[in-house]
Amino acid sequence: MSDKSEASKTIIEGECPGMGGAWMQFAPSAKNAAILSKAADVTAAHGKFDATAKEMHTREQWCSGSVTAAGQKTSCTFSTMSNSNYTVALYCETIEGWFFASSKATSVQSKDNGGKPVSLTLTYKKAINDVTNNAVVLNICGKLAEAMA
Numbered sequence: 312m313s314d315k316s317e318a319s320k321t322i323i324e325g326e327c328p329g330m331g332g333a334w335m336q337f338a339p340s341a342k343n344a345a346i347l348s349k350a351a352d353v354t355a356a357h358g359k360f361d362a363t364a365k366e367m368h369t370r371e372q373w374c375s376g377s378v379t380a381a382g383q384k385t386s387c388t389f390s391t392m393s394n395s396n397y398t399v400a401l402y403c404e405t406i407e408g409w410f411f412a413s414s415k416a417t418s419v420q421s422k423d424n425g426g427k428p429v430s431l432t433l434t435y436k437k438a439i440n441d442v443t444n445n446a447v448v449l450n451i452c453g454k455l456a457e458a459m460a
Contacts, residue, residue, distance in 0.1 A: 334374070
């Protein structure tokens with residue numbers, strides 16, 4: 312894990328044994344993400360990954376990079392939740408066609424934001440009176456609570 316990591320993003324660096332391609336699989340520990348054993352399975356899983364999905368910190372994430380020099384590290388940034396456990400696996404395929412996979416996932420704990428509360432300000436075009444429009448206010452608070460759970 313990189314020193315540049317924060318509670319909301321974890322930066323992982325990995326090094327492959329030769330030039331070619333590198334992929335990282337990152338998931339919440341509770342998901343028990345399987346270590347893949349074939350390059351075709353890795354590229355297929357990476358290809359299905361939707362980086363625009365909501366609540367990314369709760370999902371399996373993928374990244375890839377080209378390795379153009381021996382000893383070059385691949386760096387990937389993943390969405391994380393404060394002080395949570397994740398696993399990461401590194402996959403490599405050299406230009407000669409050799410495939411290397413992590414023998415097991417490595418455990419990573421994301422940084423802790425120290426329990427800092429998050430503030431939020433909502434602005435509407437039309438004023439909402441918290442007394443006469445109490446049902447609207449409660450509906451908004453309920454939806455916020457559901458999204459934060």
